[in-house]
Amino acid sequence: MNLRVGDLVEVRGQAEILATLDERGELESLPFMPEMLRFCGQRMTVHKVAHKLCDTISRSGMRRMERAVHLKAARCDGGEHGGCQTACSLYWKEAWLRKVDPDEPQPIAEPSPELLPLLRLNTRKGGGAYSCQATELLRAAPACLPFRDAGQYVADVRSGNASPSRVARTFLVGLFNRLQEVSKKVLPRRLWFRRGLRWGFVEGRAGASTPTAKLDLKPGELVRIKTKDQILDTLNGDLLNRGLGFEEEMARYCGRTARVRARVERCLDERTGEMLIMKTPSIILDDLVCEGVYNANCPREFVPFWREIWLERVEDGT
Secondary structure (H helix, E strand, O other): OOOOOOEEEEEOOHHHHOOOOOOOEEOEEOOHHHHHHOOOEEEEEEEEEEEEEEEOOOOOEEEEEOOOOOOOOEEEOOOOOOOOOOOOOOOOEEEEEOOOOOOOOOOOOOOOOOOOOHHHHOOOOHHHHHHOOOOOHHHHHHOOOOOOOOHHHHHHHHHHHOOEEEEEEHHHHHHHHHHHHHHHOOOOHHHOOOHHHHOOOOOOOOOOOOOOOOOOOOOOHHHHHHHOOHHOOOOOOOOOEEEEEOOOOHOOOOOEEEEEEEEEEEEEOOOOEEEEEEEEEEEEEHHHHHHEEEHHHHHHHOOOOOHHHHHHEOOOOO
């Protein structure tokens, strides 16, 4: 379909989508999830072309995805997956969409077979674990995408995912990180630049037992993300605070103010599909997502989780 960012599409009806799915409710190993049914028949805008993704399961790097996009304001609400609060951006195969003209009249929805039982059946694994798009991404995107593959950067620009200047910056960041990796393998420690850290230079300073704080933040409250130096003092050597990671992409938001969207208490483990209940709730902030600036312009746009110790409450108008 050669979809680009900004194209208007219509999500096909249940009967048409059912015709594309196998007995597992999948197309090319990508599940069509129950949470996606509410979008059937709606007209939506392409937000990103999902021609690649970052592997957060096995950490193999970037992987190639075929014929898929992300649609604007289409995130999983976790309603059929135990109330998972990760709010992943949904993947839409082109076969589930129809490109439309803005002036084209919208057809009247016709009766269609009920997809929900099939999809619900395939959301559960053995032992109470769940299956979703996030847990099955290694099957849906089996091919690794090397950093040196120039085609991915051309696709970023042609699809409208990123501007040429942003692609150039991202490539240089990736090149720097690979030089850092090589230097750590072949050079003595005293010759490492900035201690061999990746771009963004995030390095934990706390010991094995990391500090915590309790603000009891509520949705709608205004907070400021603390400075990077303040946050580094709360991280261990693996960049974790009480098991929750802080990454270079998140450091880009240090010092920014934002409103609390929600408190996160449960999320799926992508590796196992098990529901994780957080001992210490995390915070989601409005309009802050991982933009992939330091990670090959990955279009997944994860919603970062924030510890309350990384935030400070501010009054409106301050």
